[in-house]
Amino acid sequence: MLQGLQDARKELPSKYFYDDAGSRLFEQICALDEYYPTRTELSIMRERMAEMVALLGPNCLLIEYGSGSSTKIRMLLDALQDPAGYVPIDIAKEQLLRSVAALTPAYPALEVLPVCADYTSDFALPSPTKLVSRRIAYFPGSTIGNFDREPAKRFLQQIARVCTGGGLLIGVDLKKDCNILHRAYNDSQGVTARFNLHLLERINRELDANFQLDQFGHYAFYNPGQSRIEMHLVSLTDQVVCIGKVEIAFKLGESIWTESSYKYTVEEFARLARAAGFTVERVWTDAQQLFSVQYLSVA
Ligand code: AVJ
Secondary structure: OHHHHHOOOOEOOHHHHOOHHHHHHHHHHHOOOOOHHHHHHHHHHHHHHHHHHHHHOOOOEEEEEOOOOOOOHHHHHHHOOOOOEEEEEEOOHHHHHHHHHHHHHHOOOOOEOOEEOOOOOOOOOOOOOOOOOOEEEEEOOOHHHHOOHHHHHHHHHHHHHHOOOOEEEEEEEEOOOHHHHHHHOOOOOOHHHHHHHHHHHHHHHHHOEOOOHHHEEEEEEEEOOOOEEEEEEEEOOOEEEEEOOEEEEEOOOOEEEEEEEEOEOHHHHHHHHHHOOOEEEEEEEOOOOOEEEEEEEOO
């Protein structure tokens, strides 16, 4: 955190949004009318589930990167033939444990092996007791959009190593009318603004800082040249903030870059997937081409 705030261009990794309160705020975002990705992805899954499970096959081990509330996985678990196990990975421990506790009674025969970890770092993959036909990574929500190009490729390569002989079922948000994108990250109820500002609240609480939340503004916009939404917290005044004993100065209008959310065309994502060692087997989209769910295999 300190390093990110001491850079000439202040920047914080978006993974730090997801403490318990942040994860709850994110769930609220997913339910917003203006935030089209969640409901669009769910409707694609609902419509195409038969084709998806036919590709995944029986006895696969599902490994979910950033499992959150473990809502979407239920559609797969309801349709898959004898999954060998489910490994939800999430950085938010309380939410992970809550989700597993809610899932277990609904799927009594399923072996659930939760991992609380930052999935961009090394972690040990637990082994289920049942025989595994293939490992399938599940990475919905277009969280791949949070990664810059090179880190995205490296992360996909890491998944390809974990799932060799299997595949990756991934949600990828698509390029579209910039105004639709803008509204999705500037909702009228201000939930996205609260989600963004909550990061400062978290730093105050966990790192003994004194950010004044009303002295920063939520600013999100689509950058067409870079194909990404950029989310920032902009200082509304000249001010000095203390993080423990360290002082951080902000000029009026200076920003902390808190998140990027890259948008792809189907062709652009295919190039990235191939560069990471995957074969694009199938791409499903909605009628308006807002969002895609893709199955990538790795030999
Ligand atoms: C969870 C990364 C997919 O980029 O759309 C939603 C996070 N940020 N609104 C996204 C987010 C602001 C979301 N992902």
